[in-house]
Amino acid sequence: MATLAHPDEPRRPNIASADIQLPAVTSYEQVDDEILAILKPTKAWFGALLLALACLGLGAFSWIYQIHQGLGVAGYNPPVMWGVYIITFVFWVGIGHAGTLISAVLYLFRAGFRTTIYRAAEAMTVFAVMTAGLFPIIHIGRPWKFFWLIPYPNWRLIWPNFKSPLVWDVFAITTYLTISTTFLFVGLIPDIAVLRDRETNPIRRRILGVLSFGWRNTEREWRHFARAYLFLAAFSTPLVLSVHSVVSFDFAMGIVPGWHTTIFPPYFVAGAIFSGFAMVWTIIIPMRRWFGLRHYVTLNHLDASAKMVLFTSLAVGLAYLIEFFIAWYGGVQYEQDYFWNRVFGQWWWAAWIMLTCNMILPLSLFSQKLRRNPTWLWILSIFINIGMWFERFVIVVPSLSRDVEPWQWSSYVPTWVDYGLLIGSFGWFFMWFLLFIKQLPVMALAEIKEIIPPKMKHTHGHGGH
Amino acid sequence: MRGMLGVFAELDATVAAIEDLKKGKVGDLTVFSPTPRHELEHAVHPPMSGVRKFTLIGALSGVTFGFWVAIWGSNYWPLVVGGKAISTWLPYVVFGFEVMVMVGALSTVFGMFYLAGIPRLTMTVGYDPRFSYGSYGIFCECAPERQAEAEAILRRHGAVEVRGER
Numbered sequence: 001m002a003t004l005a006h007p008d009e010p011r012r013p014n015i016a017s018a019d020i021q022l023p024a025v026t027s028y029e030q031v032d033d034e035i036l037a038i039l040k041p042t043k044a045w046f047g048a049l050l051l052a053l054a055c056l057g058l059g060a061f062s063w064i065y066q067i068h069q070g071l072g073v074a075g076y077n078p079p080v081m082w083g084v085y086i087i088t089f090v091f092w093v094g095i096g097h098a099g100t101l102i103s104a105v106l107y108l109f110r111a112g113f114r115t116t117i118y119r120a121a122e123a124m125t126v127f128a129v130m131t132a133g134l135f136p137i138i139h140i141g142r143p144w145k146f147f148w149l150i151p152y153p154n155w156r157l158i159w160p161n162f163k164s165p166l167v168w169d170v171f172a173i174t175t176y177l178t179i180s181t182t183f184l185f186v187g188l189i190p191d192i193a194v195l196r197d198r199e200t201n202p203i204r205r206r207i208l209g210v211l212s213f214g215w216r217n218t219e220r221e222w223r224h225f226a227r228a229y230l231f232l233a234a235f236s237t238p239l240v241l242s243v244h245s246v247v248s249f250d251f252a253m254g255i256v257p258g259w260h261t262t263i264f265p266p267y268f269v270a271g272a273i274f275s276g277f278a279m280v281w282t283i284i285i286p287m288r289r290w291f292g293l294r295h296y297v298t299l300n301h302l303d304a305s306a307k308m309v310l311f312t313s314l315a316v317g318l319a320y321l322i323e324f325f326i327a328w329y330g331g332v333q334y335e336q337d338y339f340w341n342r343v344f345g346q347w348w349w350a351a352w353i354m355l356t357c358n359m360i361l362p363l364s365l366f367s368q369k370l371r372r373n374p375t376w377l378w379i380l381s382i383f384i385n386i387g388m389w390f391e392r393f394v395i396v397v398p399s400l401s402r403d404v405e406p407w408q409w410s411s412y413v414p415t416w417v418d419y420g421l422l423i424g425s426f427g428w429f430f431m432w433f434l435l436f437i438k439q440l441p442v443m444a445l446a447e448i449k450e451i452i453p454p455k456m457k458h459t460h461g462h463g464g465h
Numbered sequence: 466m467r468g469m470l471g472v473f474a475e476l477d478a479t480v481a482a483i484e485d486l487k488k489g490k491v492g493d494l495t496v497f498s499p500t501p502r503h504e505l506e507h508a509v510h511p512p513m514s515g516v517r518k519f520t521l522i523g524a525l526s527g528v529t530f531g532f533w534v535a536i537w538g539s540n541y542w543p544l545v546v547g548g549k550a551i552s553t554w555l556p557y558v559v560f561g562f563e564v565m566v567m568v569g570a571l572s573t574v575f576g577m578f579y580l581a582g583i584p585r586l587t588m589t590v591g592y593d594p595r596f597s598y599g600s601y602g603i604f605c606e607c608a609p610e611r612q613a614e615a616e617a618i619l620r621r622h623g624a625v626e627v628r629g630e631r
Contacts, residue, residue: 171560175564
């Protein structure tokens with residue numbers, strides 16, 4: 001369990017959570033050999049990369065077309081001036097939450113199931129936040145002026161408003177991207193050293209030598225590494241909670257029916273963790289099958305993560321119900337009309353997709369049999385991804401389309417440009433992820449080794465596991 | 466930098482060799498391991514990591530800067546709204562917090578690099594690629610006249626290979 005309480009050495013935490021068993025993994029050499037074997041490209045990988053690039057190409061074409069023709073091709077229709085781009089921005093920021101949650105929060109809570117999945121989740125976080133960061137730039141229509149978003153005093157008469165949630169957002173997302181990338185890279189240093197020591201190509205070996213900073217696996221390096229890792233986790237934990245809270249302020253600070261509510265920060269954070277875990281399943285479940293990693297990501301890992309998904313689904317479902325309750329209990333007619341319109345009126349189809357995917361289907365996870373069925377978990381993850389995108393759609397579009405003044409009620413129909421950029425964002429995300437898994441270890445070698453019993457000369461000798 | 470390097474397959478043998486080398490005060494030890502092990506740290510018994518000092522200083526600097534930049538920016542380029550303060554604490558907590566996390570985390574990483582002695586430009590002396598694979602290692606940096614003693618201890622505890630390094 002918690003290694004901080006280790007009787008022999010209380011001063012350094014383990015970098016892995018120890019309360020997990022990988023019975024089919026018996027030696028350090030096996031870990032290196034099996035996980036590094038993933039790095040060899042296969043035809044299926046090239047096929048997947050080609051598909052990702054095709055999606056990215058569609059997105060790039062759509063964006064170029066939009067830049068050439070103007071933002072009007074994107075289906076905006078006053079007063080709905082936030083559409084697919086802002087929805088997709090919030091969606092990807094949410095996806096980006098699971099990585100740091102698994103890396104940092106579950107690390108501090110000593111949740112053993114994180115050990116073999118956190119590297120993929122961390123990489124997913126970085127690429128998801130990179131994807132999210134594109135959408136405010138796309139949304140402004142004139143992307144060459146994106147630096148106006150950066151709040152620094154200037155002489156263009158565009159002064160930073162430090163009381164605006166949009167400026168908070170820039171700080172929050174920038175910090176999150178920086179810290180997520182740092183966390184990912186620091187964790188990779190010892191594993192890059194493993195790659196360096198196995199590499200035969202001198203040029204690659206030199207590059208890996210630079211990237212590993214000359215890491216030598218000394219006790220001194222490990223000691224400072226473990227301490228720094230603990231502090232990074234401690235910093236990242238409140239950061240996970242703060243980032244999506246700040247994103248939720250983009251809405252909650254606006255006096256718009258459906259947005260102006262204090263429940264948004266915890267509601268957004270729970271939803272982000274929920275959607276992030278679903279994306280982890282979308283990625284990890286095929287990987288464990290195709291790369292033969294079932295003895296690393298075991299059914300116990302999936303079962304534990306399914307409980308997390310079930311919990312966050314219940315939290316999100318509760319938030320949905322509280323929204324309805326507050327609309328009724330608050331007695332504000334605009335709010336009541338808005339929520340009626342959301343579920344039974346103009347946007348019923350979007351709301352019911354959201355409710356079905358995020359509230360109803362995840363209830364299946366009360367069944368242990370389904371929690372331990374990877375095929376069902378993967379199918380469910382796709383539904384959750386769809387449901388969580390629609391959650392953001394339901395938050396953004398119905399509120400704007402049915403504002404306080406009836407004369408400005410309107411509708412919103414995304415165009416092919418919107419859909420092209422949405423598909424392109426998936427292409428961009430998966431392109432980076434596919435490149436990552438063929439260049440760097442997708443599981444943390446050093447941490448997995450830490451939970452494997454070491455070779456001993458004497459059965460009852462020093463230490464032991 | 467010269468000494469004897471021993472490569473070990475077993476953890477307990479490595480620990481026993483470290484204890485004997487320390488007991489005999491043969492030389493300065495550098496211990497290698499593919500993964501962090503408490504047993505090795507217990508045997509080496511090093512001082513506590515000083516990374517936390519970098520973390521604290523970075524976090525305090527960050528929170529100060531975060532609040533300062535928001536207050537200074539608001540006062541220097543005021544956006545005047547009737548009845549509202551030009552700079553106010555509550556919304557600026559976001560800046561204080563975010564910058565605290567960013568600077569605190571980056572200074573933690575800097576502290577780790579500084580204290581661990583990385584980046585290293587050279588790594589050939591006293592290192593073997595097996596240390597990142599599955600083997601443990603001890604490099605005993607000692608005077609030439611004590612190398613035989615170091616070698617004897619390393620071999621006695623079952624080192625699979627012992628070699629002189631310089």
